[in-house]
Amino acid sequence: MLNLAAIDLVSLGISTAKIIGLVFLTILPMVAYSVWAERRVSALIQDRIGPNRVGWAGLLQPIADGLKFILKEDFTPKHVRTGYYWLAPALTMVPALMTCAVLPFGSTLFGEKMVIADLDVGPLFVFAIASLSVYGIVLAGWASNSKYPFLGGVRATSQMISYEISLGLSVIPLFMIYGHLNLGKIVQYQAENGWALLPLWGESLQNWNWLLVIPVFISFIVFVTSMFAETNRLPFDLPECETELVAGYHTEYSSMKFALFFLGEYAAMIIGSGLAVTLFLGGWSLPFGWLTHAAGSDVPFWHGLVHIGVFLAKVVVFILFFIVVRWTLPRFRYDQLMRLGWVFFFEIALANIVITALILWLVTGPLNKEETEAPAEPTPAAQVSSIEQGMFDEPTLLVRETSTFRIQASSF
Amino acid sequence: MSQDYTPVLIQIVIASGFAVATLIASVMLGKRAMRNTVKDSAYECGMNPTGEGQARFSVKFYLVAMLFVLFDIEVVFLYPWAVVFRENVANAPVYFWGMLGFVFVLFIAYLYALKKGALEWKS
Numbered sequence: 348m349l350n351l352a353a354i355d356l357v358s359l360g361i362s363t364a365k366i367i368g369l370v371f372l373t374i375l376p377m378v379a380y381s382v383w384a385e386r387r388v389s390a391l392i393q394d395r396i397g398p399n400r401v402g403w404a405g406l407l408q409p410i411a412d413g414l415k416f417i418l419k420e421d422f423t424p425k426h427v428r429t430g431y432y433w434l435a436p437a438l439t440m441v442p443a444l445m446t447c448a449v450l451p452f453g454s455t456l457f458g459e460k461m462v463i464a465d466l467d468v469g470p471l472f473v474f475a476i477a478s479l480s481v482y483g484i485v486l487a488g489w490a491s492n493s494k495y496p497f498l499g500g501v502r503a504t505s506q507m508i509s510y511e512i513s514l515g516l517s518v519i520p521l522f523m524i525y526g527h528l529n530l531g532k533i534v535q536y537q538a539e540n541g542w543a544l545l546p547l548w549g550e551s552l553q554n555w556n557w558l559l560v561i562p563v564f565i566s567f568i569v570f571v572t573s574m575f576a577e578t579n580r581l582p583f584d585l586p587e588c589e590t591e592l593v594a595g596y597h598t599e600y601s602s603m604k605f606a607l608f609f610l611g612e613y614a615a616m617i618i619g620s621g622l623a624v625t626l627f628l629g630g631w632s633l634p635f636g637w638l639t640h641a642a643g644s645d646v647p648f649w650h651g652l653v654h655i656g657v658f659l660a661k662v663v664v665f666i667l668f669f670i671v672v673r674w675t676l677p678r679f680r681y682d683q684l685m686r687l688g689w690v691f692f693f694e695i696a697l698a699n700i701v702i703t704a705l706i707l708w709l710v711t712g713p714l715n716k717e718e719t720e721a722p723a724e725p726t727p728a729a730q731v732s733s734i735e736q737g738m739f740d741e742p743t744l745l746v747r748e749t750s751t752f753r754i755q756a757s758s759f
Numbered sequence: 760m761s762q763d764y765t766p767v768l769i770q771i772v773i774a775s776g777f778a779v780a781t782l783i784a785s786v787m788l789g790k791r792a793m794r795n796t797v798k799d800s801a802y803e804c805g806m807n808p809t810g811e812g813q814a815r816f817s818v819k820f821y822l823v824a825m826l827f828v829l830f831d832i833e834v835v836f837l838y839p840w841a842v843v844f845r846e847n848v849a850n851a852p853v854y855f856w857g858m859l860g861f862v863f864v865l866f867i868a869y870l871y872a873l874k875k876g877a878l879e880w881k882s
């Protein structure tokens with residue numbers, strides 16, 4: 348049980364500030380502007396102009412749309428199951444906004460960790476909460492009491508739970524490599540020892556550790572593709588494909604209730620991108636250990652800001668990737684979709700786990716022993732002490748200058 | 760321990776509060792809904808709705824749901840093993856062979872489902 352008296356008001360206030368900062372000042376504007384970006388980029392790809400009337404280059408369009416959603420006629424048709432009909436949009440959006448609680452969106456600012464809840468079960472939390480949004484969709488389909496939403500809801504449910512398996516399996520190799528499930532520590536490890544997909548500095552260069560990039564790359568492909576399917580994006584938007592099902596599970600919805608589905612879908616896309624960036628592309632860290640600080644040490648104010656900026660920039664690149672893919676690939680057929688998830692990705696992900704296990708066994712076992720039998724390189728600490736004795740010349744002096752960056756010290 | 764989860768609790772409250780607030784705002788600020796028979800009928804591309812709202816659907820969807828429960832549990836069982844694998848495998852190869860056995864047993868179950876055509880959607 349939560350001991351309510353033990354919660355001090357200061358940490359409560361800080362958490363609330365972080366939640367409002369992340370959810371209302373970052374994710375919701377990002378949702379609005381990724382809709383705008385999607386419309387502009389689609390127009391660009393299809394040789395149209397796109398929304399360009401409201402504000403400069405149509406930049407106020409999302410705000411106008413939001414206002415219109417709120418002011419629209421709020422209509423509940425008679426044939427629906429009213430209670431569930433109202434519950435469904437909220438059930439789709441709330442999990443999408445909740446999953447961002449464990450994403451580290453920056454290093455530290457004012458001595459505060461830039462993550463809402465620093466849990467040791469981060470990815471498990473994300474998967475557990477994200478799969479709750481299936482309930483919203485299946486309820487929407489069932490409560491609408493109409494044919495198209497019903498078929499869309501059933502399709503969406505079966506697609507989302509199918510791809511959840513390959514999503515869950517595809518990240519296991521990463522947790523084998525990192526050795527824990529705390530997303531903050533995972534990013535810190537990548538900042539110091541090379542991103543999972545870019546092992547070019549730190550420990551990843553030693554003891555054949557770079558071999559791990561092979562399973563990580565396979566994981567990345569499976570993870571990103573499953574994420575497309577989880578968020579019902581093209582080429583996997585079977586639940587709402589216009590030509591067959593009108594709009595799928597939200598056919599009977601209008602005004603703000605429809606907007607909540609929209610919001611939930613885009614928020615899920617942004618948080619999925621955030622998770623992919625965190626696990627595979629080093630989260631808030633810059634490559635080669637630039638501006639990286641050891642865990643728990645003081646981070647200068649502007650470095651903290653740069654880290655948040657880097658994280659958001661990576662997420663934005665990922666969202667643009669989502670949009671470009673939408674206008675590049677045609678939609679799959681339903682049997683192809685199920686076959687891809689259950690047959691190809693399931694088998695590839697399982698094989699990938701075994702490959703990772705083998706590589707890790709070799710890296711920590713036989714290959715590691717060869718390395719230790721060779722003349723051992725002096726550890727950074729030993730180097731620093733011998734510099735003090737004046738025994739080393741130029742290259743090691745370089746090491747000393749950057750001695751706060753453990754990474755560079757060991758890669759020299 | 761439970762202290763770590765306090766922000767999650769606040770997050771749940773704020774997120775659900777936001778959802779409820781937008782739904783209420785839409786009712787308060789939106790135009791009053793006008794009803795008529797056509798508007799109240801289910802959307803079927805402008806035709807009069809026929810039959811039940813809920814069509815029958817393939818039993819395959821149930822099969823997928825059942826297989827999902829089975830294999831999702833497998834995934835969850837692999838997580839704790841994945842976390843302790845790296846530091847222990849060099850000294851205890853059982854960490855590798857044990858997992859291989861576990862995955863092998865489930866893979867046989869998977870092959871059975873595949874052979875039975877549970878994942879075949881074309882027919």
